[in-house]
Amino acid sequence: MLAIALMGVRWPGFGSHSPEPLRPMGTWPPLHRGAGPYCERAHLQEKPLSSTPVIGPVIGPVIGPVMGTAMDCAWRVRRSISTAGAGQGMAPPMDKHIEPELCRTMKEVRRGVDATDKALISLLATRFGYMRAAARIKQTHEEVRDEDRKREVIDNAVAEAKALGVPDALIAQFWEALVECSIAYEGEEWKRIRA
Numbered sequence: 001m002l003a004i005a006l007m008g009v010r011w012p013g014f015g016s017h018s019p020e021p022l023r024p025m026g027t028w029p030p031l032h033r034g035a036g037p038y039c040e041r042a043h044l045q046e047k048p049l050s051s052t053p054v055i056g057p058v059i060g061p062v063i064g065p066v067m068g069t070a071m072d073c074a075w076r077v078r079r080s081i082s083t084a085g086a087g088q089g090m091a092p093p094m095d096k097h098i099e100p101e102l103c104r105t106m107k108e109v110r111r112g113v114d115a116t117d118k119a120l121i122s123l124l125a126t127r128f129g130y131m132r133a134a135a136r137i138k139q140t141h142e143e144v145r146d147e148d149r150k151r152e153v154i155d156n157a158v159a160e161a162k163a164l165g166v167p168d169a170l171i172a173q174f175w176e177a178l179v180e181c182s183i184a185y186e187g188e189e190w191k192r193i194r195a
């Protein structure tokens with residue numbers, strides 16, 4: 001048994017479901033920008049406990065399958081959390097979630113969607129704050145709608161979507177609606193401040 005342990009046999013079940021091979025730090029290929037702020041540093045994670053060589057063969061066969069699942073899940077959540085918002089100053093912290101490519105159940109997917117939506121709302125709250133600022137700064141109500149700037153904002157979003165590999169036609173539609181909502185909000189705000 002000791003000989004097997006010293007040979008580095010892995011703890012059965014621990015991390016055995018991991019869909020990606022673990023690589024030593026620094027050996028991962030550069031991530032496509034589409035990986036986004038929440039996985040930018042994912043490849044810097046240390047190895048999970050699945051690599052523990054000594055105790056594995058002794059008690060692993062007994063508690064491995066149960067603990068393995070729990071540890072694997074915990075590792076995937078931790079891996080996501082520890083990378084949330086990495087390197088993106090404006091990215092809000094995200095609730096516990098598992099990165100999309102690591103999800104295996106709809107429960108995990110929906111938890112990720114809910115966490116993402118919450119972060120998006122936080123960013124939208126910031127954006128609408130800038131609309132209130134614009135409403136305060138613009139001297140006339142006619143200035144609220146600026147078609148040139150609207151075009152520029154949508155073009156920026158489309159360019160970013162292309163860079164991230166997101167369907168840019170959908171993003172263009174999305175931003176059209178977003179800027180129109182922003183104009184409506186800013187217009188109401190402009191009037192409210194001066195009423």
Ligand SMILES: O=C(O)C(=O)C[C@]1(C(=O)O)C=C[C@@H](O)C=C1
Nearest residue numbers: 134144145146149150153179182
């Ligand atoms: O840049 C502005 O002037 C804004 O008020 C912001 C904003 C936007 O949503 O980004 C809103 C209204 C304008 O038509 C253009 C852009």
